Amino acid sequence: MAASIRIDNLTKQYRGTKVASLKNLTLQVEPGEVYGFLGPNGAGKSTTIRTLMNFIQPTSGSAQILGRDIVTDSVAIRRSVGYLSSDMAMYPKMTAHQFLRYMSELQERSDTKYQAELIRRLNGDASKKLGDLSRGNRQKFAIVQAFMHKPDVLILDEPSSGLDPLMQEVFYDLVNEAKSRGAAIFMSSHILSEVQKICDRVGIIRDGELIAERNIADMERDAAHTFEVTFADKTPVKELERLRGVKVTSHDEHHATVHAQGELPPILAVLAKHTVVQLEARQLDLEELFMQFYSNEGQQ
């Protein structure tokens, strides 16, 4: 199956700047996949998203959405794309209802029943003027306008910012529903727990370069085979390291972090020979991965 979003060596350098904001970015998002795009402010996340939406022009490289070029076919692409930014500027003097009607008219392919359902689920009051709404309440309607036409691709720039925890859950449900009907979702976020919860894959961008891509399921599997072990007596480092596929990633006198690949019985047999005070299977911690990549920055 062809990728819903395909980016090849995309580079963007703004006029008058010496450094490119985006350097040879290459990635793909498959249909039915949620791709989390991580990076601190200024890393190039929004530049990538704005280039995909054709708000800004790439300096070199190319990208396709649903097989169409983002520059030459941008109008056709936007029939099947939902876009949302963190603090989307809407028209403050319009009511939310008027704004959604305006956007629906422009979208050509809108489902009014689904739109009403989205408003109900997000608990929005569409009769109020957008300028009178709080940021979180405005964000609800920004979500509605992005999802209302059931797009095949969703491009979301920090989509849940401003939402309260209950509404964040509703938003995650909407993302999962879009995913299950085969939509590809490309989202940037600062909230790592959110990315961990809803994304299938993450890409980490630093200074405009994609420095890592990880599959969340693989990371969870790896994390599940990492154990924090506390011994009553001295840590049996050599004994553990003799085992095939076992690596002691850190240790001190009574404690070891052990990563095991493959079968677990051999390691359990070694542990059984010693007095284990505590044994914990490690949880996936995306923050750790994120910090790991960003802490390298100082060393480079």
Add this chain to the structure above:
Amino acid sequence: MRSIVRWTLWQRRWSIFWWSIGITSLVFFTMVFYPTIRDQAAELNKSLSLGSGTEALFGGTDFFSPLGYLNSQLIYFSLPMLLAILAIGLGTSLIGREESSGSIESLLSRPVSRGRLLASKALAGTITVFIVTLISSLVTLLMCAVVDLGIPYGNIVAACFACLMLVLSFGALAFMITSTGRGRAAALGITIVYAFGGYLIGSLTNSVEWLKHPAILFPYHYYRTADILAGKFEWSSIAFFALFILACGLIAWLSFRRRDIV
């Protein structure tokens, strides 16, 4: 395209209303006093001889004959200047405000080409200026009938049409500058200098010989309302305005279609 035009006009409905009220009041109060002046027109013209230079600033006619009064007090200066403020304001804000507020992203994230967006906004602006000019023209015609000015209505309509084309030229220039990505303040400043500078240069060409050459670059040079009110309508002037507006539109489109929206 229809949606953007409709919603833009809806957003500007109160602006259209208040501008219409304002300009209608100007026309009404300018014309309502003419009957008191008319009886003394000949004497006033004799006693208030301002010289050709000053007269040129008000359309090159006397101030108190029916044609001179309508031209100098309304059609040559006040009406186009007020309508120019409206048109320039629209020109700087139709795309400029959407861009500075960020709401342009909502529009461009829909299947709307940049050319279509630009054309829709330009059409909405043109309709706004047309509505206000039409109301002003109708009130002018009505007041001319009430005070029995004796100028053929066709000539007044033609002068108002020339006024519409003139102010649309200024609006088009402001629209072009904002569409190329210059700020709204820059567009406002440049257009005001061009409009008012053109007015001064165009008005002074009879007194200052060498100004005749640069004057041809400014729309005001082609705005000869005294001639139009006297029945000498020149389509070549209208053609200049139309070409100027089209050129601005073309430059706006060429620049806007591929530039970064930042």
